[in-house]
Amino acid sequence: MDWDKLRIFHAVADAGSLTHAGDKLNLSQSAVSRQIRGLEESLNTTLFHRHARGLILTEQGELLFDATIAMTKRLDTASARIRDSEDEVFGELKVTTTTGFGTLWLVPRLPKLYEQYPDLKIDLMLEERVLDLPMREADVAIRMKEPSQADLIRKKLMMIRMCLFATPDYLNENGTPGDIEDVKDHRLICQNTDSNQVGAGLNLVQHLMTYDIRSTLTVNNYYGVLQGVLNNLGIGVLPDYVTEDFPDLVQVLPEAESADVPVFLAYPEELRHSQRVSAFKDFVQEEIISYRKQLRDKQKS
Numbered sequence: 001m002d003w004d005k006l007r008i009f010h011a012v013a014d015a016g017s018l019t020h021a022g023d024k025l026n027l028s029q030s031a032v033s034r035q036i037r038g039l040e041e042s043l044n045t046t047l048f049h050r051h052a053r054g055l056i057l058t059e060q061g062e063l064l065f066d067a068t069i070a071m072t073k074r075l076d077t078a079s080a081r082i083r084d085s086e087d088e089v090f091g092e093l094k095v096t097t098t099t100g101f102g103t104l105w106l107v108p109r110l111p112k113l114y115e116q117y118p119d120l121k122i123d124l125m126l127e128e129r130v131l132d133l134p135m136r137e138a139d140v141a142i143r144m145k146e147p148s149q150a151d152l153i154r155k156k157l158m159m160i161r162m163c164l165f166a167t168p169d170y171l172n173e174n175g176t177p178g179d180i181e182d183v184k185d186h187r188l189i190c191q192n193t194d195s196n197q198v199g200a201g202l203n204l205v206q207h208l209m210t211y212d213i214r215s216t217l218t219v220n221n222y223y224g225v226l227q228g229v230l231n232n233l234g235i236g237v238l239p240d241y242v243t244e245d246f247p248d249l250v251q252v253l254p255e256a257e258s259a260d261v262p263v264f265l266a267y268p269e270e271l272r273h274s275q276r277v278s279a280f281k282d283f284v285q286e287e288i289i290s291y292r293k294q295l296r297d298k299q300k301s
Contacts, residue, residue: 005039008032009047010068013061016054073136077270089279090119097142100197100222101263102126105241106142106284113283120276128196133268140267140280144198147266154266155281157288161240162201162258165249170232177235180256184211187234189225192218200258205237208256243298244291 011021012032022032040047047061057065097106102124114120131137134151141147147154164183166176177183190205191197195218217233219225226246229236235252239261243249265284271277 001042002039005035005042006064006068006071008035009039009064010072012036012048012055013057013065013068016056018055077136089117089275090121091276092121092123093140093276093280094123094125094136094138095140095142095280096125096127096131096138098128098144098198099126100239101142101144103221103223104226104239104245108245109283109287112287113280116283117279120279122280133266136268139271139274140265140277142263142265142284144261144263146262146264149266151269152266153269153272154264155285157263157265157284158292159260159262161260162198162204162237163240163254164235164252164256165229165238165242166235166252167229167232168248168250170229170234171250171252173232176250177253180208180253181211183208183235183253183256184213186213187215187217188213189217189219189228189234189236191222191225191237192220195220198261200261201237201239204256204258208237241291244294 008021008025008027011025012018015021015024018029018032018036021027022029025032036047043060043064045060046058047064048055049058095106103126107124110122113122125131125138130143130147130149131141133139133141133147133149142157144160146156174186177186188208190208191201193202193205193209215234217228219228222238225236225238226242228234229238229249230246238249240251240257243251265281267274267277267281
């Protein structure tokens with residue numbers, strides 16, 4: 001089977017349009033169309049349903065597209081491994097983590113990584129969905145539970161807890177709750193119980209909601225919760241690591257904490273020798289060590 005025709009087919013299937021695929025491949029629409037017709041003739045099948053709004057894959061086209069996706073990912077893996085045989089750290093690194101951890105912890109620390117490796121290109125995917133690392137949807141993942149996928153190297157980074165925080169200005173104006181029942185007299189800022197979040201955080205929020213709280217602000221990620229707290233809107237449920245970058249926040253009702261939440265870093269076994277993955281892993285571990293030291297120093301003082 002002609003690889004050039006498969007490559008063009010993959011681009012058309014991905015774009016859903018001969019014109020858009022041609023733009024991506026620097027080919028004319030007629031040249032792309034000829035290649036697709038040639039591929040269909042060689043396979044003696046129809047790969048696309050053609051209509052005014054674009055192209056839709058036939059059942060046979062779906063089967064071929066699944067195959068070209070797998071081939072493309074294997075080629076990307078091979079290319080990455082070849083590049084990673086060099087000593088220099090460069091090229092694209094696809095990292096996935098949760099919106100909360102990515103926005104509140106990881107992104108503020110990335111300048112240090114770029115200072116070390118200015119030619120690194122990080123594609124950061126912040127979402128609660130667990131991406132498939134063996135299928136190379138991402139190179140590295142930082143998740144709030146141990147990954148269950150096979151063929152992964154995983155390392156436990158730290159334990160975190162969800163706690164209640166407020167600003168000194170808010171507490172000066174509205175008072176500090178003395179016990180957990182007092183939260184009903186304050187505005188609670190938290191993730192919506194229907195949104196994707198770690199189970200420990202959800203359990204804490206559900207427990208707090210049993211106290212008939214008079215006013216709430218619910219957001220679908222911790223970054224939004226933090227912004228609400230910083231703007232003195234109320235008391236927020238946030239991961240405890242926010243105190244490293246926002247030391248002025250006051251923890252309210254220390255007894256009202258979630259259970260421990262493990263944080264894991266994972267990557268595919270086949271990237272064990274990747275220079276980019278190693279550089280990112282070492283950077284994250286160094287930042288975690290620094291965070292733990294700061295936490296111990298704070299507890300001693």
